[in-house]
Amino acid sequence: MFVETSPAMVAICSGMDYYPMTDIVPDEGAGMKNPIVDHRWAKISELDSHALAAAREKLSEVEALEQKISLTDGLDAADNILVHGAIKHALKRCIEFHEGAPGLTTLDLYINYGFATQKAMAAERTIDIELDDIDL
Numbered sequence: 001m002f003v004e005t006s007p008a009m010v011a012i013c014s015g016m017d018y019y020p021m022t023d024i025v026p027d028e029g030a031g032m033k034n035p036i037v038d039h040r041w042a043k044i045s046e047l048d049s050h051a052l053a054a055a056r057e058k059l060s061e062v063e064a065l066e067q068k069i070s071l072t073d074g075l076d077a078a079d080n081i082l083v084h085g086a087i088k089h090a091l092k093r094c095i096e097f098h099e100g101a102p103g104l105t106t107l108d109l110y111i112n113y114g115f116a117t118q119k120a121m122a123a124e125r126t127i128d129i130e131l132d133d134i135d136l
Contacts, residue, residue, distance in 0.1 A: 032127055033135070036061055036120045044094050045113045047106070052098035059091040062120070069127075072134045081126050083119045090116035 036058065043054035062082065069078040082088070093112040097104040 032124050035124055036065065037117060037124060041117065041120070044091075044116075045110065052095065055091055055094045055098060059088060059095065062087055062091065065123075068134070069131065073131060077131075081123050081131075083123070087116050087119050087123065090119075 040054050041058055043050045044058065045051070066078045066082050066088075069081060079085070090112040093104070094109055094116070097106075097109040097112070
């Protein structure tokens with residue numbers, strides 16, 4: 001049987017602190033005119049007062065992007081590019097963490113932030129390749 005031994009799994013299983021998204025550096029200046037994942041996005045993973053505002057702002061941007069793609073290329077395209085609402089869901093969980101929802105830990109924040117970041121960056125690449133004809 002194969003067992004994944006990624007740095008995250010090793011750290012989590014051994015009880016070490018692991019901050020998976022501190023090394024993500026947005027590729028500003030390439031791709032979308034108004035990228036979702038930018039310097040403001042990185043604030044979501046922080047544990048200060050700016051994180052909640054950043055998460056809410058980015059959720060709004062993802063929702064606006066979803067609406068724009070739906071209008072130009074259809075709801076199915078928006079669902080496929082934005083992972084059927086999973087990016088929004090992960091951002092909502094980050095917001096819940098920052099609002100102090102019971103039962104959510106810093107690890108929940110990092111997991112949801114990491115997922116949202118990875119999928120948002122993939123969505124940006126897809127938009128750059130497949131939807132370059134619309135103004136995003």
